[in-house]
Amino acid sequence: MLKIPLEMKSKRYWYETLEAYCYLLPAFVILGMFNFYPVLKSIYMSLFDWSLLRQQQYFIGVENYQRILSDKVFHQAIRNTVSYVVGYVPFSIGLALIVAVLLNSKIRFRGTLRLAYFLPWVTSSVAISMVWRWIFNQHYGLLNMILANLSKHVNSFVNLISLGNITTVWHFNNPNWLMDPKWTIINLTIIGVWKSMGYNVVIFLAGLQNVPHELYEAAEVDGASRWQSFWKITLPLISPTTFFISIISIIGAFKLFTQIYVLYTGRPGPLNSGMTIVYYVYRKAFEQYHMGYASAAAYVLFGIIFIFTLIQMAVARRRVHYAS
């Protein structure tokens, strides 16, 4: 960023500032009322032993923060949340980018395919989480049925080519996806990627429209392969979109809650394996009425996301190319 020297902050600069503020005004007023104000209010609450059922609240300074940072359930929530973010974000963005690029090329059934990838995003999350509960069910779920069949075929195939020397390479042990804590984050990642696919593909597709065809044509004339054009043209030119998606995805992933609540029917997964920071916040606020404590937890989350975002922005400063 170019720092503007003080003497250059001319009349014109201040005029432009005034203009910009006019454009920002409606957004600022609404955000002010419904975001900035509650944020300030809850920062204030986070310094109190603030019960939602009481009229009288007690100031306790930073005690809430101290207690949160020493709560082992909160540590678990941080670990779970971070492992979800780390697993979900790259998959979600990578797959969406591949699909969007493919869907943007001249292929048949483009409309149908686009619709297919878009569908998961619009389905009601309550209904679809019931469907996922069925898919993951140990006894009558689709996933185990497919895996059982697959393992049978793999084993007989291996058996065949090894002339009977190897009988089983894949011991299918009927995993209990929903009751075994080791699968919780993986289940959530699968659902998350599935659900966000349409969303990310649509944004990428919009971004890809900003890449002029002429560039590809010129590259083709120069003998560049498709792969090369992808790296040299597509990726740099859609970097603003990628930057946007990665910021949004990370923020969204850190706030994971609803999916757990519905998939595990109002519990944070077996052995708290699906306890995320926002779940923790929800539980403290609405199940235990400790709003001050919950607010403090929310600000710890805010701090974590904020740091991640600043790092991304610093990286983006070098990597993202806007139109020159």
Next chain:
Amino acid sequence: MLSKHLHWRYRFRKHLQRGLLYFILFAGAAIMILPFFWMITSSLKAADEITLRTIQWFPKIPQWENYKIAWEAAPFGTYFQNSFTIALAVTFIEVVFSSLAAYAFANFNFFGKNFLFILFLGTMMIPGEVMLIPNYITMVNFGWVDTYQALIIPWTVSVFSIFLLRQFFMSIPRDLFEAALLDGCSKFRYLLTVLLPLSKPALVTVMLFKFIGSWNSFLWVLILTNTPKMRTIPVGLTYFISDVGAYYNYLMAASTFAMAPILVLFLVLQKQFIQGIAHTGLKG
């Protein structure tokens, strides 16, 4: 001739690539659709055919009356009307406010720009759960409980949209902006006549996102309304699940008709996503 042979190999490779491409796309699409497909077929099943050890993909006899029962289980007619009203209002107001703000962030140099942008972005990092109660109290103080404005106004700005539009506005060459200003075009006219038309895919995307978000929003609507005549579709969907069991078939039926309008919207809009700068002949 050598080249003929090469040509054949080239075409073979090309066909193989194509085939692989289609395979990946269709396999992926199948996985995407599967849960959805299950939802539709379940919506037509009798209650005793839904969760069985041996998968039954289709109902023995399609129970079309599930849709009728589901529709009558809650005042869905009213809910649809409200959902449409609210989603449309939110979407249109929001796209205006967001375009204005995004324009400022993308094309202006002003005091506190980075600070404000990060401040805006920061609001996305706070979980809505802690803002719910203060916002509810604000609404009560405004006397807005059970009104459309309570369901519309707070959602007319989204940082998501501002951010997305800013990204798009920034990828439109700045030369264009400067040239337009030199030609005596006002900044507002530039936004209206150049920037927005060029950003159609982004605008459509933003609107679609907002519409879907509003269509599916639940908790806020529930907290802010006390009469069925103010409520929206997601509230109706809760009718089918309880702590002790679920009416799967009705839930699936209701979810199917609940998402139908969005699908229609998507089909109508989808051509818009792929019309943009690439077709205007504008060079980067």
Next chain:
Amino acid sequence: MNLKRLIVLTLVLCVVAGGTSFAKTKITFWHAMSGDLGEAIDYLTEQFNAENPEIEVESIYQGRYSDLNTKIVASVSAQVTPTLAQVYENWTDAYIRNGLLVPMEDYMDLTEEEFNDYTEVYRSMNTWEDKLYTIPLNKSNWILHYNTELVPEPPRTVEEFLQISREVTEKTGGETKGFGMRPTLELFHAFLYLNGADFLDDDLNVTFNGPEGVAALKLMLEMIEDDSALLIDGYENEAFGDRMIAMYIGSSAGMPHVVGSVGDKFEFRTASLPTGVRPGAPFMGTNVALFKAASEEERKAAGKFMRFMTNTENTVYFAIKTGYLPVTYSGLESAEYQQFIADNPHLAAIADEEALAHGYWQPRIGAWEQARGAIYEAVEKVFLGVSTVQEALDEAAFEVEEAIEEMLTQRY
């Protein structure tokens, strides 16, 4: 739209002008009942409003219980509580501790006879400070559901229960397991109680980590290990309907779902839980609470409304329509209800009067939501084999004690 509004407005004006000269007392009732339950509530509300022109009750569906809870909490913060709300006992306790409620009994003018007509179990569940603070509305019990093809006679004792479970698995070659088990707090509670203990004693001391609790969890675990029970996720009625299990213990409130999943595949019946060292029948469901913010007049109207909702005729109407239990002895014994049970033999266990004599329930304390989480986790730990039964229960006991301590000191 505008025309419609105009008509409505005119109608309202007509009613106001031509109708009553005194102002109506308006009260609101927030609940979490949809479907048949919601219809029953709406119907009864309408009846009440018609019979009492001076009162207008508005019954409002507020989502599922978790949503209702959020909504009540929000309304407390904004000081716009409803007049009446459907509540669980642990919510009630938390609200009373924060001075948010007034005892409903004070506004109902119950004669001694009427008071005693409320089933004793429900009276105990709704009494705080020696007063009937809340009024039972939709009560259910946990009962044994069994497939009569595989289990012709229900088990009467825990020994019989274990034996039948084993036999079913053997008889069907494992195709159908005897019992369906979800590692839940409720099931643990059932076996704990049958063993002669409970979660807490009367002075709120933790008692579930004693030998009875350990034995209860071990019994559950053994049933899985010797294959007489199937560990299931998802609602039990699904596995039951597909003949994966021959018996399960679950809430009578889930009856419509059981009937749905079973269809006409086989016959099923219900029975009270088998007897261990003592008999026991777990009762659940919600009650109606009256908020302090209501004016004297509103409180009286609310009392009248609750009298109406739980009078013999209406509690029977509600029970028949929804599958919940009548909340009074007179309702339970009424000819209409007895006929209904006779016509629906699969409901026999819910009207078992003997069960009412040894009913029990989950602790009615504000800290229960928090305590529940800890106990739930202990049960899960045992089933996943990550810690021994004693260790898991001791750890949970410690956390529950902490939660109770926090609640009693009102600070944390």
